[in-house]
Amino acid sequence: MDAGITAEELQLAARNHGIPLEALRHDVTPLGLHYLLTHYDIPVVDPATWELSVSGHVERPLTFSLDALRERPAVTAPVTMECAGNGRARFEPRPISQPWLLEAVGNAEWTGVPLRAVLEEAGVRDGAVEVLFTGLDRGIEGGVEQTYERALPLDEALGEDVLLAFAVNGVPLPPQHGFPLRLLVPGWYGMTSVKWLTLITVLDAPFTGYQNAHAYRWRADADDPGEPLTRIEPRALLVPPGIPDFMSRERFVDAGPVVLEGRAWSGWAPISDVEVSIDGGATWARADLEPPAGPRAWSRWTFQWDAEPGEHVLACRARDAGGRAQPDAAEWNVGGYAHTEPQRVPVTVR
C-alpha cells in the first residue's frame, strides 16, 4: 500500500463487510460473514406493499407480490459471489473506492425462482437485446443521481441458473442482502446481482446507464472507454494458518505438519488446479482439490506442509478448466478491478 487510506475510504471500509479469511473454513459462509457491498443505503422495504414488475419489450407485462413469487417452483444452489473490486487496495497507485484487500467474497446457498421462467411467461418480444434490473436503493455516484440498476445481455438473463432469490442459507433474505428479492447471476461479479429488486425491464437497445456504461468497466487509463466486467476471474485464497498477532495480523505457526486449506473459484469454468508456494512464489506445488458442492460453488483445497522453523511466505493460485489463471502481477486499471495477484501470507514458524 503506497499511501495512507483516506477518510473517505475508511468510511466505506467501515460500512462494507469482508469475510474474515478464517471463515473460508466453512463450506457455506454463515450469514453475517459473507462479503457485502452497498452502493447507497440499505433500504427498509415493506414486503406487504412491495411488488416486482416485469415490463418493457414483452408481450404481457406482469406484476408479482412476494407471496406470488414464493408460490412458484423454486431452486436452491450454492453460489460463490465476489466483488469486482476485490483486491483494489493492493494496486499501486491505489484507485480510490471501497478499499478491499482480499476478503470481498462469500459462498451462500441461495433459493429463488428461475428468471427464465418469469421472462418466458412475460413473452420476450423479437428485437430484445438486454434486460434491465432496477433496485430500490438510491444515491449519487460519479455526479449522477440514480437508482441502482444494471442491465444484462438477454442470452445471459435467460441462463438456466439465473435466479430471483428470496432466501439465503435457508432464511428470508436479510435487509443487507436485498430483502425481499434480489437478482442472482451465478458466475458474474456481485454488482450484477441487483439487490432490493423491484423492476425488470426488457430492452430493445443497449442500456447506457451509469453502472454499465461508466462503472464496472476495465479501463487502462482515463481515456479508455473500457470493457465491461462480467464473469469472475479465477482466484484461490488460503486460511492463514496458526495464530495471529492482534494488531499486525502476522501469523505464528508451531513447527511440524500443518494442513493448509482454502478455497478457489472461477466464474468462467470449473477450477482445475490450485498451487501452493511456501517460498513466496519461487516454487509451486499442487494442492489437493475437492469437488465443489455445485457448478457455481467454490472448491475446497488442502496442502500438506511440513513447517520448519523460520520465516516463510505462503501463496496460492488457481487455474480453471478453460485455461484462465491468476497472473503473477495484476494489471493496473482505473477502477481497481479484478486484482487477482496471488495472496501472500507471511508466517513465522517457531
Add this chain to the structure above:
Amino acid sequence: MDAGITAEELQLAARNHGIPLEALRHDVTPLGLHYLLTHYDIPVVDPATWELSVSGHVERPLTFSLDALRERPAVTAPVTMECAGNGRARFEPRPISQPWLLEAVGNAEWTGVPLRAVLEEAGVRDGAVEVLFTGLDRGIEGGVEQTYERALPLDEALGEDVLLAFAVNGVPLPPQHGFPLRLLVPGWYGMTSVKWLTLITVLDAPFTGYQNAHAYRWRADADDPGEPLTRIEPRALLVPPGIPDFMSRERFVDAGPVVLEGRAWSGWAPISDVEVSIDGGATWARADLEPPAGPRAWSRWTFQWDAEPGEHVLACRARDAGGRAQPDAAEWNVGGYAHTEPQRVPVTVR
C-alpha cells in the same frame, strides 16, 4: 482524521464489521449488521465435544454440555452492545488499533441461562473477588501470547441480567458471535462479553491478565496505569437522512419536513434526554424519546425538522438519568476509548 489510515488499520477494518448507520432504523439489529470485533481468529467449535467448566474458588466444580445448558431455564432480553473503542478514529492524534468511526454498536435479542444460577449451583466460596471468563480464541497481543480472557468483579458477575447466551435473534449463535456460548454482560462494553466461552474460574485474588491489566484501560498517557473501562458511556446516533453520495457518503435531502430518527443508549442509567442540532452544535433542541424495549436496550428518538435549502450540519447528543452526558469534546486517551463526542452529519438540502 489527521493522517492516512495505515495498512495495519485497514486490515483490521476489513475484518471487523460496523453497523451501517441506516440500520439504526431496526429496533433489533438484523444478524450480519451488528458490530463485530474479533481479537484473534473466529474459532470453529464442535458443539458435540465442547464443554463449559466452572471451577476455581467454588464448593462444587461443574461441567456442562451444550444440551445441559439449553435444558436450564433461559431468558431472552434485548441488549445494546458497543465496543469500548467506538469513535477511536476520530481522535487526533489517532491511537492505532481497529479504526472505528461511529458504527461499533448493535442491539440484539440474546437468549441464555442466567450466570447467577450457575454460580450458585457451583457454590462461590468465601473470599472470592472476581470471576474469570476464558474463550477458545488464541493469539498474540502487546507481545503476550494468550487465550482471550477477561475477569469481572464478583458482584457484577452475580448481577441479575448477566447471561450465558447460546442464541441471538432467535437462532443459535453464529460462529462470529461466539458459538456455541458467550458471556453477555448487559450495560458493559463489548470486550466484557467473552465469546466462545469454555472456562469460568472463580478467583480469590484480582486477575492480572492482559485484557484487564493492560488493555481496556483509560490512560491519559503511557505512564498512567489507568482505570478499567467498564460500563458504556451515553451516546446518541442518528440515521443520516436523505440519499448518499457513494464515495463521500455526503447526504442530500429534499427541502421540506423531514423526520430525523436515531437511537440512544447508556450502560449506566436509562436515557433521559436526546438533543438535536441542525447548526453543527450552536443550538440544540429536544428530540422525542420512546421507551426502550428493555432496561438494557437502546431508545429510539425522533425529531421533526423543516429542512430549508442550504448546507447544514446535524448533530445529536444524549444524557442519562444519572446525569452522564456526551461531552462537547472527547478526552484523548492512549487506547482511544470512549470517544463520545457528538456525531456530526453534514447535509445539503436542495
